[in-house]
Structures are given as C-alpha cells and as structure tokens.
Amino acid sequence: xxxxxxxxxxxxxxxxxxxxxxxxxxKGSVLGFLWTFINPLMQLVVYTFVFTYIMxxxxxxxxxxxxxALVPWIFFSSAITGGxxxxxxxxDLVKKIYFPREVIPISYVTSCFVNMxxxxxxxxxxxxxxxxxxxxxxxxxxxxxxIVEYFLALGMAMLASxxxxxxxxxxxxxxxxxxxxxxxxxxxYSIDMIPxxxxxxxxINPMSSIISCYRSVLxxxxxxxxxxxxxxxxxxxxxxxxxxxxxxxxxxxxxxxx
Numbered sequence: 001x002x003x004x005x006x007x008x009x010x011x012x013x014x015x016x017x018x019x020x021x022x023x024x025x026x027k028g029s030v031l032g033f034l035w036t037f038i039n040p041l042m043q044l045v046v047y048t049f050v051f052t053y054i055m056x057x058x059x060x061x062x063x064x065x066x067x068x069a070l071v072p073w074i075f076f077s078s079a080i081t082g083g084x085x086x087x088x089x090x091x092d093l094v095k096k097i098y099f100p101r102e103v104i105p106i107s108y109v110t111s112c113f114v115n116m117x118x119x120x121x122x123x124x125x126x127x128x129x130x131x132x133x134x135x136x137x138x139x140x141x142x143x144x145x146x147i148v149e150y151f152l153a154l155g156m157a158m159l160a161s162x163x164x165x166x167x168x169x170x171x172x173x174x175x176x177x178x179x180x181x182x183x184x185x186x187x188x189y190s191i192d193m194i195p196x197x198x199x200x201x202x203x204i205n206p207m208s209s210i211i212s213c214y215r216s217v218l219x220x221x222x223x224x225x226x227x228x229x230x231x232x233x234x235x236x237x238x239x240x241x242x243x244x245x246x247x248x249x250x251x252x253x254x255x256x257x258x
Contacts, residue, residue, distance in 0.1 A: 003248060006100040013099060017107035022114060059190060061219070064130045068123060068218040069187040069211045075116035076153050076207060077178040079109045083157030084164045085171045087254060094254050101251040102244070105161045109154045113146075123218060133221035141224055145213045148229070151236035152206055158243030162250040165257050185211060206235040 007014075059065050086108040087094065087101065094101065127134070164170045185207045186194065194202060202208045209232035213224035 003100060003102065003244070007102055007106065010099055010103050014103055014107045014110065017103065018111045018114065021108065021111040061130050064123075064126055064132070065215065065219055066188065067126065068214050071116055071119045071123065072149055072211065072214055073182060073185065073187055073207070074119075075112050076149060077182065078115075079112045079153035080156050080160055081171070081174050081178055082112065083108050083153075084160035084174050086157070087161045087165055088168070088171075101254060102158065102247060105157045105247070106154065109150070109157045112153070113150055116146075127218060132219065135217075135221045135223065138217045138221060138223045141213070141229070142217050145210060145217070145224065145229065145232075148233045148236045149210050151240045152210070152232070155236065155239030155241070155243035158247040159239070162243075162247040165250065165254055181205075181207070187211060206232055206239070209235075 083105050086104050090104050093099075094104075160170060160174060184201060185205055186202065191199075191202060191208070191212070209228040212228050213232065216222045216224035
C-alpha cells in the first residue's frame, strides 16, 4: 500500500512525463501528431489488402474486423517493447533525484494508452459507415476492456523495464517475442480458423480474450462474453501484481547499475 500512496503523491510527475512524451514523440516532424493516426492506418491498408485479396480471410467488413484488433495490439506491443527500455532511457533522472521509480513505466504506458484512445476516435465513425449496430450496454463494457488491457500492459512493462536494467538484451528479445505473439493472437484471422488441437494457445494467451472482447463490442455490437472478460481481467491483475513485486525488488539497485 505504501508504494501506491507514493505513486499517488507523485501523480503530477506522471502527468508531466506523459505530456512530455506525447509532445516529444513526433517533435520536429512535418506531420507531427498526425503520425499517431497515420501509422495504424497504413498498417490497416496493407494488412487489409493482403488478407482480403491475396490470402483471403473471407471475413465480412474485414477492414473493421482488423482495425478494432490492430489498434489495441499496437498499444500493447508498444507498451511492452518501449516500456522495457523506459527506465534505462531515464537513467539521468534516476541517478539525480528521488521519486518512486514505478512512475517511469507508468508514465510511458499511459502515454501509449492515450495514443490508443486517440486512434479509437477513428473507429467510431468507421462503425457508423459500416452500419455496425450500436449497443449502449456493449459500449459501457468498452472502458472496462481498456482498463483490463492497460493493467496487463503495465504489469508486463514493469516486469520488462526492471529486468532490462540488468539484462539489456531483453529489449531486443522482446521485439522478436511481440512479433511472434502478434501472429499467435487472432488479429488477422478468426478463432474459428484455429485447428481444434491448437486452441489451447488461444486460452493461455491473455490478448486473445481481450481482442475477442473488443471485437464483440466494436465489430458485432454485442456485449462481450463475460467469461472471456473475467479471464482477461484476472490475468491482467495477476501480471500487474507480478510486475509490481519484481519491480519493487529490483529497483533498489537501479542507480548503481545505470
């Protein structure tokens, strides 16, 4: 409880770091903040073309089916890969002043989360164009799904950022891991396409449940399966607790190691 109180006391620092990261992310570029939307849109165009005309996934309104899964995935993978090096990137700050070190990964993951929220502003108009039935009850579940994913991403970023201080290769390993993880998650294809004998991969993959819940709300206009949402929530909380515990143990040696 003490660490959470400390984090709350330094909430202004978190806000400042989030603001700094969002402003500095595309500083000096001509299009600036528009890159927040351009990156996922370009990926959407490429993947939609490949899986509609070449590999033919055979899914109705595939552009929407893909988009509602791709945006959350980009947040998740960015939070882990970028979050893993967040403490190392702020080594001067860590060495000079005291503050709860948890502030660093929290602020990084939060800035990625804000980016995702901005991208979701595009999804709602696309839903209207695609004539997806708007279910108010289903939309009420959307913030819950987002919070669950945030907890999962934060827990993994805390874990990765603490270990990376001592093992710098982890940052590069995670780039490969997230690439494999993306294709092992039903983002580009439906769960029905997975052979029955391999379905266990879907059940042990926390992002599968989260993606499934996003699709229920934003693609089908239905309330997500409560079992899937509960499964994702439990895994999210467990990873957050694990990340906090490991980070708390390892942070004592950050200044010396950096």
